[in-house]
Amino acid sequence: MSEDLVSFFKVLSDANRLKIIGLLAQQPYSVEELAALLDLKASTVSHHLSKLSKVGLVSARADSYYNVYQLDETALQEKTRSLFSQEKLAASVADVDADAYDHKVIRDYTRKDGSLKIIPAQKKKLDAILRYVVKAFKVGKRYSEKQVNEILSTYHADTASLRRELVGANLMKREGGGGEYWREE
Amino acid sequence: MSEDLVSFFKVLSDANRLKIIGLLAQQPYSVEELAALLDLKASTVSHHLSKLSKVGLVSARADSYYNVYQLDETALQEKTRSLFSQEKLAASVADVDADAYDHKVIRDYTRKDGSLKIIPAQKKKLDAILRYVVKAFKVGKRYSEKQVNEILSTYHADTASLRRELVGANLMKREGGGGEYWREE
DNA sequence: AATCCAATTCGATACTTATCGAAATAAATT
DNA sequence: AATTTATTTCGATAAGTATCGAATTGGATT
Numbered sequence: 001m002s003e004d005l006v007s008f009f010k011v012l013s014d015a016n017r018l019k020i021i022g023l024l025a026q027q028p029y030s031v032e033e034l035a036a037l038l039d040l041k042a043s044t045v046s047h048h049l050s051k052l053s054k055v056g057l058v059s060a061r062a063d064s065y066y067n068v069y070q071l072d073e074t075a076l077q078e079k080t081r082s083l084f085s086q087e088k089l090a091a092s093v094a095d096v097d098a099d100a101y102d103h104k105v106i107r108d109y110t111r112k113d114g115s116l117k118i119i120p121a122q123k124k125k126l127d128a129i130l131r132y133v134v135k136a137f138k139v140g141k142r143y144s145e146k147q148v149n150e151i152l153s154t155y156h157a158d159t160a161s162l163r164r165e166l167v168g169a170n171l172m173k174r175e176g177g178g179g180e181y182w183r184e185e
Numbered sequence: 186m187s188e189d190l191v192s193f194f195k196v197l198s199d200a201n202r203l204k205i206i207g208l209l210a211q212q213p214y215s216v217e218e219l220a221a222l223l224d225l226k227a228s229t230v231s232h233h234l235s236k237l238s239k240v241g242l243v244s245a246r247a248d249s250y251y252n253v254y255q256l257d258e259t260a261l262q263e264k265t266r267s268l269f270s271q272e273k274l275a276a277s278v279a280d281v282d283a284d285a286y287d288h289k290v291i292r293d294y295t296r297k298d299g300s301l302k303i304i305p306a307q308k309k310k311l312d313a314i315l316r317y318v319v320k321a322f323k324v325g326k327r328y329s330e331k332q333v334n335e336i337l338s339t340y341h342a343d344t345a346s347l348r349r350e351l352v353g354a355n356l357m358k359r360e361g362g363g364g365e366y367w368r369e370e
Numbered sequence: 371a372a373t374c375c376a377a378t379t380c381g382a383t384a385c386t387t388a389t390c391g392a393a394a395t396a397a398a399t400t
Numbered sequence: 401a402a403t404t405t406a407t408t409t410c411g412a413t414a415a416g417t418a419t420c421g422a423a424t425t426g427g428a429t430t
Contacts (some may be wrong), residue, residue: 006200007405013194015277015390021269022278031407033309036286044389065307065398080268084206084261092200093207096222105223161418199418216377229419231378250376250428306399307405 005088008079011055017048024058024071027101031067055079102128116156119165127169133162134171137183145179148172190273193264194238201225202233209243209256215253242262287313301341304350312354318347319356322368330364333357 011017016038021036024030037040049069052058058076058136060067083087105128109117116133120126137143138150143151145163152159163181166172174181196202199273201223203210203294208214208222217235220230237243242314245252261324267273301318305311322328328336331347337344348366359366 005203006198006421009194009198009385011201012202013198015189015191015387016388018190018194018277019281019410022274022276025274026278032405036289037281039285042407043391047388050408062397065404076269080265083265083268089207089210092203093211096204096208107218107221113275167268173399201418225376226420228379228421232418235378247427252377279408294383 005083005092008055008083011051011057014048016044017052020048020052021046021071022056024069025073028070029071030063030070039093039156073178080178102131105129107120115154119161121155124166129172130162130169134166134183137172137181139183141182143181145181148181190268190277193240196236196242199233201229202237204290205230205233205237206242206256206261209254210258213253213255215248219254234288287316288367290314291317300339304343306343311350315331315347315354319351319368322357322366324368324370326367328366330366333366 019032019038023034029037031042034040034049035045035129038045041132049058049060051058053069056072057079058069058071059067060069062068062157077175105116105120105125109120110132114131120129133152133155136154148163149159150160163172167174167181171183172181173184197206204223205219206298208219216227216234219225219234220227223230234243237341238245238254241257243254243256245254247253274333280300290305290310294305294310294314295317296302301314301347301360304313310320318337321339322333334344335341337347343348348357356368358367358369
């Protein structure tokens with residue numbers, strides 16, 4: 001998940017936490033010792049260790065009074081190795097808004113005046129464009145084929161294709177006999 | 186440098202910046218397109234791109250009106266590969282005062298005149314105090330037990346305990362027969 | 371030259387979080 | 401049981417920063 005990646009980086013994006021990792025790479029330390037070494041209060045160090053522990057980079061073992069923390073080096077190596085794998089990159093964009101995709105396609109295929117440069121061949125892009133074009137029609141209102149063509153001609157010369165695709169995508173309905181069209185929902 | 190590492194992680198510890206990286210891993214995008222895809226304002230995206238660019242992960246090329254940003258994949262691989270190398274870890278603790286723990290213990294247990302409030306019970310703290318006390322003796326010089334006691338009495342009334350602990354910690358040596366003491370090394 | 375458009379910069383705001391001190395917890399020694 | 405010691409948790413504060421809108425900049429197009 002993308003969340004994982006963000007929190008991992010968040011945990012590592014603090015100078016004192018990196019120092020703790022560096023110190024624990026040499027030998028285990030108690031909270032008190034780390035506090036003295038870093039010139040921080042124990043509560044602050046505890047806070048940092050809690051974050052490091054939450055992503056599995058350090059662990060503690062009780063030793064008399066002390067909580068002795070140690071670095072999990074294999075976890076560190078493992079996590080850093082696969083940081084920007086293909087899956088992680090894909091996951092990071094997984095939740096990018098689908099609407100946003102439409103907007104991007106529309107931007108790519110329209111001119112400043114809103115007309116279409118070309119009608120996309122790819123289905124996904126075509127769908128996005130159709131959702132954009134259909135907004136020119138009022139919901140429920142009836143249009144003759146001539147009216148439909150007039151409106152579509154402001155987008156592209158090939159009004160027949162646009163009309164057919166709109167119906168095919170179920171964005172517009174057509175009454176068989178009278179040649180009337182309307183936008184549903 | 187440690188600074189480098191922290192800022193690198195800081196740059197990557199934001200969900201939208203990770204999304205930008207994920208998107209640019211697919212293809213270059215302009216600021217405007219990224220803003221649409223991420224549902225952010227252009228100024229915000231610009232802010233993010235500026236940070237990404239500052240650590241060398243992305244670069245821009247001008248294309249007509251647009252600034253088209255692209256990911257520097259080799260830089261990304263390079264930086265992530267060596268994230269926690271030995272040198273980086275060492276650098277992160279370079280400015281940590283190794284004696285800080287001793288100093289803190291000494292502060293806690295001594296009065297202004299340098300004498301001890303009490304002799305610590307805990308071994309680690311006692312060791313730190315002993316390392317402090319032993320400095321009153323010259324390396325190699327021979328001391329009679331009476332002389333040792335005189336010197337130790339400036340630190341604490343319980344000279345016998347101090348003397349015994351110093352020998353036990355191997356900070357001072359004692360010759361069995363003549364009752365002579367000296368500080369080694 | 372004048373105008374447009376995207377990008378950037380700037381100022382303000384809201385949210386996150388590192389840090390501390392105090393209180394609560396835990397564990398061990400007396 | 402009572403006390404000491406280290407750690408954790410909690411509440412408050414201060415510093416950092418993501419985000420936005422407005423103003424400015426810098427290139428293109430007219």
